Amino acid sequence: MTDPRWNSRASWNIHDASRQVLEQLVTPHFLSHPLRAVELCSLFPRSGTGNRSSSPIMPEPVPKYAAVIYVSRAILDWLLTFSLPRLLTTPAFLMSNPVTNFESSPPANRTFAYQDKLPKLPIPPLEDTCERYLRALEGLQDEREHAQTKEAVRDFLMNDGPKIQEKLKDWASRKDSYIEDFWYESYLSLTDPVVLALNPFFVLENDPTPDRGAQLPRAASLVISSLGFIHDLRAGLLQPDTVRGTPLDMEQYKRLFGTSRIPTERGCVMDTKENSNHIVVLRRGQFYWFDVLDEDNLPVLTEREVLRNLQAIVSDADKTNRSEPHTPSQVARGAVGVLSTENRKIWSKLRGKLASDRHNASCLEIVDDALFVVCLDDTAPENVGDLCSNFLCGTYALDGGEQVGTCTNRWYDKLQIIVCADGAAGINFEHTGVDGHTVLRFAADIFTEGLMLLARSINPTAPTLFHATLSPHAKAYKPKHSPRLASASASPSHDTIDTTPKKLEWKMSPELRVGVRFAETRISALICQNECQALEFKGYGKNFITSHGFSPDAFVQMAFQAAYFGLYGRTECTYEPAMTKSFLHGRTEAIRTVQPESVNFTKTFFSDAPATQKVAALRQACERHSKLTRECSQGLGQDRHLYALYCLLQRQISGNLDPAPNDPAPTGPIANKMPPIFTDAGWETLGTSILSTSNCGNPALRLFGFGPVAADGYGIGYIIKEDRLSVCASSKHLQTRRFLDTLQGYLVDVQRLLIQLHRSANERPAPFVDHLGVLRDSKTGRPINGYHSEDSNSDTEEFTMPGYSFFDSGDVELLGHRKKSAHSDVGKVIPLAEY
Numbered sequence: 001m002t003d004p005r006w007n008s009r010a011s012w013n014i015h016d017a018s019r020q021v022l023e024q025l026v027t028p029h030f031l032s033h034p035l036r037a038v039e040l041c042s043l044f045p046r047s048g049t050g051n052r053s054s055s056p057i058m059p060e061p062v063p064k065y066a067a068v069i070y071v072s073r074a075i076l077d078w079l080l081t082f083s084l085p086r087l088l089t090t091p092a093f094l095m096s097n098p099v100t101n102f103e104s105s106p107p108a109n110r111t112f113a114y115q116d117k118l119p120k121l122p123i124p125p126l127e128d129t130c131e132r133y134l135r136a137l138e139g140l141q142d143e144r145e146h147a148q149t150k151e152a153v154r155d156f157l158m159n160d161g162p163k164i165q166e167k168l169k170d171w172a173s174r175k176d177s178y179i180e181d182f183w184y185e186s187y188l189s190l191t192d193p194v195v196l197a198l199n200p201f202f203v204l205e206n207d208p209t210p211d212r213g214a215q216l217p218r219a220a221s222l223v224i225s226s227l228g229f230i231h232d233l234r235a236g237l238l239q240p241d242t243v244r245g246t247p248l249d250m251e252q253y254k255r256l257f258g259t260s261r262i263p264t265e266r267g268c269v270m271d272t273k274e275n276s277n278h279i280v281v282l283r284r285g286q287f288y289w290f291d292v293l294d295e296d297n298l299p300v301l302t303e304r305e306v307l308r309n310l311q312a313i314v315s316d317a318d319k320t321n322r323s324e325p326h327t328p329s330q331v332a333r334g335a336v337g338v339l340s341t342e343n344r345k346i347w348s349k350l351r352g353k354l355a356s357d358r359h360n361a362s363c364l365e366i367v368d369d370a371l372f373v374v375c376l377d378d379t380a381p382e383n384v385g386d387l388c389s390n391f392l393c394g395t396y397a398l399d400g401g402e403q404v405g406t407c408t409n410r411w412y413d414k415l416q417i418i419v420c421a422d423g424a425a426g427i428n429f430e431h432t433g434v435d436g437h438t439v440l441r442f443a444a445d446i447f448t449e450g451l452m453l454l455a456r457s458i459n460p461t462a463p464t465l466f467h468a469t470l471s472p473h474a475k476a477y478k479p480k481h482s483p484r485l486a487s488a489s490a491s492p493s494h495d496t497i498d499t500t501p502k503k504l505e506w507k508m509s510p511e512l513r514v515g516v517r518f519a520e521t522r523i524s525a526l527i528c529q530n531e532c533q534a535l536e537f538k539g540y541g542k543n544f545i546t547s548h549g550f551s552p553d554a555f556v557q558m559a560f561q562a563a564y565f566g567l568y569g570r571t572e573c574t575y576e577p578a579m580t581k582s583f584l585h586g587r588t589e590a591i592r593t594v595q596p597e598s599v600n601f602t603k604t605f606f607s608d609a610p611a612t613q614k615v616a617a618l619r620q621a622c623e624r625h626s627k628l629t630r631e632c633s634q635g636l637g638q639d640r641h642l643y644a645l646y647c648l649l650q651r652q653i654s655g656n657l658d659p660a661p662n663d664p665a666p667t668g669p670i671a672n673k674m675p676p677i678f679t680d681a682g683w684e685t686l687g688t689s690i691l692s693t694s695n696c697g698n699p700a701l702r703l704f705g706f707g708p709v710a711a712d713g714y715g716i717g718y719i720i721k722e723d724r725l726s727v728c729a730s731s732k733h734l735q736t737r738r739f740l741d742t743l744q745g746y747l748v749d750v751q752r753l754l755i756q757l758h759r760s761a762n763e764r765p766a767p768f769v770d771h772l773g774v775l776r777d778s779k780t781g782r783p784i785n786g787y788h789s790e791d792s793n794s795d796t797e798e799f800t801m802p803g804y805s806f807f808d809s810g811d812v813e814l815l816g817h818r819k820k821s822a823h824s825d826v827g828k829v830i831p832l833a834e835y
Contacts, residue, residue, distance in 0.1 A: 228466030
């Protein structure tokens, strides 16, 4: 009997699909995009969706073109088993971010092997920092404002600056990093809710494995992959991060798992449980937990067992909506997680009330100490904008006036793995202790491990990314003769491991119920005040940009400048982080994109200047941005240095240079005693990032974003891929969609300019007639048969941009000529609309 899945192939053309698969599989272009290989798996049936056979099985009788499908599947099997591990670690896949290599026996204790060899973050010369500061403000101030700022800087260099610079050097000699204490102080003293204001998010690409596309299988796969990452991290087997052979600081990984942000009366503190071995699962605002690691950090559950636990949790949590006397309102009223979205001072008081009960205190400890939180949403976003919003702040949805959106299904004080009802998955993380680069390594590794699980389903001998074997205490453990496992089996942790999922039931006093109620209404209001939109631009990406000699990141940064100028007619302060992890405990330095060169570019681009002048201005601005990025990566920026001086001056004025966590906050008119450089308008201008941007790209990610940092600004996360760009923008309803449409228009227009200039520079010279009267090609000298016309040369085909352009600059002739009416010059043209 014919396999019924083959009968359904009539819905798509088997022949065309097979031919396309074979063509892609044998081309070098395909081999440089390994993720496309796994995307093709859904095209190929196997014998049973749950069967992990080592080879594809052809159905009987074989339908037409089935042999082609079978061969394609065999090639794919080979690719996944033997080539994918190598491809996933090539520069084409890694881009600028490292991923763990495939090694059967990695050396032990290597993860933090370079920590004591890393240099300290340098303190730049004060004069250089002040010069950079003035240059960053030159394009943001008028002549009078800039003159005032110059005077404030001159005063600082002549008076307070050199003194506080020496004190900073003395301070730094006793610290691992001169900026670290001030960094944590600024983040942890924040009283605003961390949601939207602080926590970024990643959206992973869809899982290509056919039987892992649904929500719970996807969640189980991510949990198992995460446990492998944690094992290798704690065992010292994780490969250290490097950039072009330079080792990077790995300290942040210690704060990635088992870490929680705890609100207190004097700000927040970061608390890390180093031997955490359980996870917390959220479903419809209900909390569940179970153990996942033993004392040796080996998984105590298989992927199938994790899946069963998640199924049990969903079944229990979903009763909240189906059984009396529970109603949809019970979801929001019992959602303790919304308290983590509150103002930090309010959250601190409510947390104290919550912890005053011994049972609630135990529940809080379980949540705080968890490795991470898994959020299983009961809805699926309808579009890409809603998808971004769901991972940024949750969704807003009312049922009978009560909140039933996913905003009640979060705990923002920890690392969260979020999986939607349709299997879309991503990460939302607390940003104080870790930067995007660190979490990106984690996200890329667990996504890659998911691909290897697919390869192992085809060939059990395929390599794995991590080295965590199943714990001897696991129910599914099958003893093997191994010294390592024998040692693990002797561990006394068996009695303390509990893999059964358990629900946390909070004891809610009337005051806590009121607190949850108003926390929910406030996060609902925040969601309504903000919007999140995405642009997945498929016109071109890194390959096109570099082919024209531009730095991809600088090119996209100038695109943001042009789009904002094109929409609003002005230039505003822009921020982009540069990673400084090549230094001990390094974090980031601020790249201030707005420079005299970028201002000149935007003005030139929107003028009647010729295309060559516009592209030259773009190239000059990009070169300046690339140089600035390199300097900031070397710790030679102005923001972190000036901020450290600012904080040290504040402490000096308050009389306490090294305050303890419990010391009272400084009081009194400190601002009136600060040097003019820190009270000048320029300090506030540079500290207000209207465009807060960040590039955090990897093929494992589909989207990346965060909230705006200014009320009248945008938060822009972007990913530069080989052949496309992904941009996620958020704002407080500042025409976000229109900004992205303007950005898309610019990207198309600048592509047109570059192609036109390239064609004109490489235009084929006109043919010539030799002394015998033969028409010959000017390059090859070969005779040309027939009549030659320049218009017939396909190389000079005119490039036209479809649709309306936001950036027409007077080059109308480039778009073609229209036949004029005999009376076209008679009378005055009246505009139809002006705005």
